[in-house]
Amino acid sequence: MKKLAIILIMFFIVFSTGCQAVDVNDTSLPIGIGLDLVDDDQFKVSVQLAKPRAAEEGAGNDDEADFVVVSETGETLSMASRNLMLTQTKVPLWTYTNVVVLGENLVSKDPAFYADMLARNPNIRNNAMLVVSKDISPEDLLEIDTPLEPFSALGITKILKIQETSLGIYVPVNIGDFIQKIATPGVDLLIPIVTVIKKGDKELLKIDGAAVFAENKMLGHFNEKECRGYRLLNAGVQTGGLISIPSPGDPGKFIAIELLRSKTKIRPHIDQKGNISMSIKVEGEGNFYEQQTEKELLTLKTFPHLEKLIAQEIEKDIALSIIRAQALNSDVFGWGQLVRSSYPKVWSEIEANWYDYFPDIKTNIEVDFSLRRSYLIDKTVQFR
């Protein structure tokens, strides 16, 4: 009897779990989702759904897109996404969402409209990338094809990842980072912007600048140079990137330097008068990648000079982004947090009006750059 009771209890425990069987045939994969605000009170959810296609038939017909984009509106984002079920035959598996595109309208409004949904929803993964769409609605953006990549939403995440190592401009932001930053005082958000460009009759997606948030609303943009400065200012080690500096003595000509890694240390200082300053130390390493002159640039004499030039260029990028951030009064670098950890007492006093202090912070930038290699040739190619 006792045995039977135990077996029954186990049986009920086992069958009361939340596992729900869904056949693969009844599911669809939302590769990317777009969130937007239309008519100021309606939320629009657009979903890029992947079309399953067998390997045999797959590659052949390029004309047909590999995905469909469907949209629906509702009073809340969740409502809008559930409204999709009125037209769709398959259950979307939201965990496959790779990228969340936020509309310009939405991010300029109350962050509570979408932040809670992104944080609370158990189905969307925290490592899904976040981007902001500019000059185009998320719905239209998701419709645009990326060359050689079947799903453009997946393409966006790939672009973000690959540019980081080969070009080193933008810092990708995922939902986890977003939620952490939006809920932390003394840090503001900087989310890469995706826009559309026209090449002939073809439309391409491009990452173009980054949206700067102040008080958790989008306020302005960083351009490429400022984004590069922002990336170098990110504490810790950054790897990869390419920068160009003017060739010494040859106006209009440039040298390309490949950034191997850079290490940034930022220390806040507060003097007796209460002035806040930041000492920024950047240690960089890189390779000589390209030059546009016939001159021997890599000699013992020119070498330190060259390194100094590169350091100046890096310093300039950093300074540019700091100036821009201070002009927009958006603490994207998280300096408030640095002050909090170094001077907790001072921080508790100034936390409320941190943005009164932020624009006046003085910075002291020191860049130490060392060139390491010059790849296949150490002398210049002489044209004869």
Next chain:
Amino acid sequence: MRYLNKGRSAVDKPITNRELIAEKLTTSLSDNLDNLEHLLANCSDAVIKRFKFSKSPVKDAAILYFDGLTDRNEIELNILKPLMLEMEMLAPEYLTLYKAEDIFSSVKNSILSMADVIEISTLQEVSYHIASGDTVILIDGFDLALVADTRSWQMRSVETPDNEVVVFGPKEGFNETLRINTALLRRRIKSTNFKIEAMILGRVTKTDVVLCYIDNIAPEGLVNEVRERLEQIDIDAVLDTSYIKELIADNPNTIFTQFEHTEKPDKACSHLLEGRICIIVDGSPMALIAPITFPQFLISSEDYYTHYIPASLFRLLRFGAMMIALFLPALYVAIITYHHEMIPTSLYLTIAATRQSVPFPPFIEALLLELTFEMLREAGLRLPKAVGPAVSIVGALIIGDAAVRAGLVSTPMVVVVAFTGIASFVTPAYNAGIIIRVSRFGFLIAGALLGFLGIVISLVLFLTRMVSLTSFGQPYLAPIAPLNMQQITDVIVRRPWEKSNKRPYMDGMKNQTRQANSPPDNKEN
């Protein structure tokens, strides 16, 4: 009425065979032969030859044997010829010698030029010995009989075992003759400590069974226990070692077999040298080894004939293959029914595309394919060799291709089942393969019912069952559970010989030292 009368009239019922066989031999040769002829009625292969020998006085005698089991040449040369011819040609001094003794013992001791002659006294023994291929000599005037070992019959030669193929190492295999098998073992262990205890099992078959062990290694308790359990067996026939296996197992009602079969004498020897016992049955080429623990099923004897680094890698590979063979279909079904988020996007799309036209849920699909695979395998085992390729063609073409084209099963499922099939062949022990094949279906059902939760629950049950088992007192999962660090290094990887100073530990083992350079505290002999 007629029948009734007939029944009544049979008052002096003829003595039954059962009563007769318990009788002792009498001093009268003709009585003995009458009884034996009665016992051997309708045994067309029985030969009873009467003859006379020794002129002064002339003695009546007879030999009995079963034709086909004996070497007729040997009977003629070593029994009949000495008795009927050579005895008369003996020098007078010898003649007086044998006349001084009674004729029976002089025949036994001086006349028969056989290596192995024993005396017996009952009809039971006579019938046993002639059925075993010996020749029984009856002499008038004695209630004893002489048994000469003339066993010789057609048998398979020592061949390479079909089921345990090795690349390196000895290729000899046991055959169906017990003596050959024990000789194969004795040839490898040239020690008087290597004991081969004989016993007869099977009321009808009277099968010879031997229990082999190495006296100064095997735990005494183990040997006694096995002997006791063997002696308790009371069955009419023992046609194969498997009969014994079921009768002496600690837990017979489980698929987890607690014995290892082998056809390879070298493998049997390696087990004997690790203190295990080995049971060989006449008529079966399979030696039974006990006690065996589950991790040992993953060890191939070839591991010890290969360099230890590749051998260790192969062993890890085998371990991985066992995991695949156990869990892959269950995991696949669980993932595509419950845990979609576990699959990478592109893989998911591929699976979704191939499954679009499949009418069955993944579980049914997996079950159908798995069952088909098992059927093909079973069919392939028993098929005549000429038909075998036909089945594999049907299997490969119909299951592999046509079913996919018809949209009945999806390609990934075929891949999963095929992969599982290959992985299940990796296990070196065939009977361990059966454990895996059967358990796989359990895991599959659990995975289809409850996803990963189900697999984990069934895994817990699976392990609990294994842990609860013993093989002659040895825990079934040793040395993993209970954990023994010294031994586990020789289970997961193959330990180099240089580092294997000790034999794997077993309760009551008499001598654990394997190499002389082992730590001093273990130097026993």
